[in-house]
Amino acid sequence: MDTGSGSSNLSGKIPPIDNMVPADIETATFSLG
Amino acid sequence: MGYAGGEKKNPTYYDLGDHTETVQIDYDPSQVSYDDLLKVFWEGHNPNHNSWSRQYMNIVFYHNDEQKRLAEESLKAIERKTGKEVKTKVLPYTGFYVAEDYHQKHSLQRYPNIMAELKAIYPSFDDFLKSTAVTRVNGYLGGYGTCDGLKDEAFDLGLSAGSTETLSLVVCGNKAVVECPLPR
Numbered sequence: 001m002d003t004g005s006g007s008s009n010l011s012g013k014i015p016p017i018d019n020m021v022p023a024d025i026e027t028a029t030f031s032l033g
Numbered sequence: 034m035g036y037a038g039g040e041k042k043n044p045t046y047y048d049l050g051d052h053t054e055t056v057q058i059d060y061d062p063s064q065v066s067y068d069d070l071l072k073v074f075w076e077g078h079n080p081n082h083n084s085w086s087r088q089y090m091n092i093v094f095y096h097n098d099e100q101k102r103l104a105e106e107s108l109k110a111i112e113r114k115t116g117k118e119v120k121t122k123v124l125p126y127t128g129f130y131v132a133e134d135y136h137q138k139h140s141l142q143r144y145p146n147i148m149a150e151l152k153a154i155y156p157s158f159d160d161f162l163k164s165t166a167v168t169r170v171n172g173y174l175g176g177y178g179t180c181d182g183l184k185d186e187a188f189d190l191g192l193s194a195g196s197t198e199t200l201s202l203v204v205c206g207n208k209a210v211v212e213c214p215l216p217r
Contacts, residue, residue, distance in 0.1 A: 013191060014191065015165075015166035015189065015191025017166050017190060017191070018164050018165050018166050020189070022061050022063065024061075025060060025062075026061075027057060027059050027060075027096055028058045028096070029057045029093075029126050029129060030056055030058075030092065030093055030094070031054060031055045031056075031090050031091060031094070032056070032074070033053075033090045
């Protein structure tokens with residue numbers, strides 16, 4: 001179901017949260033059968 | 034979402050070779066610890082279960098000595114607690130192949146308007162996959178999040194008013210709850 005109003009501004013502006021990513025992130029890898 | 038653990042080059046869903054379906058997570062250790070992730074991992078499967086195929090196995094792929102130590106300690110703790118042998122493997126990470134686009138962000142795929150909006154921001158699918166906003170919106174749409182959490186970060190997700198309303202409706206049951214998120 002997508003009830004979006006279709007009024008997206010599609011501004012292409014980077015979401016603020018994506019500019020808050022710290023430099024020292026770590027990676028984890030898992031398989032769940 | 035992707036494939037790991039095997040030697041076949043460039044595996045695909047229909048030509049997986051000796052790989053196993055895998056999730057890879059980039060995380061901020063100041064916000065969530067590897068032990069936290071291990072807890073979710075162990076709670077998400079039956080560790081006494083014998084995997085019936087290479088495609089679907091239970092494995093921790095450790096990236097360094099610390100991850101190996103923590104994974105092995107958590108495995109032994111489960112064996113001590115249950116008195117049963119854990120069949121889940123702890124193996125060294127040797128590489129990861131990203132799966133096909135249609136395997137990624139399943140919950141978000143059910144909301145094409147929001148998907149289109151985020152794809153307009155990230156025309157490169159690789160950048161799209163690495164976006165924290167994309168990952169968190171996908172999580173909320175999949176039922177992994179709270180209304181209070183969404184209220185706190187709605188602005189930071191960078192969605193339009195329409196998409197924020199949709200997200201609010203899914204998470205809070207009321208599109209007005211976070212209708213007009215304010216900048217921090």
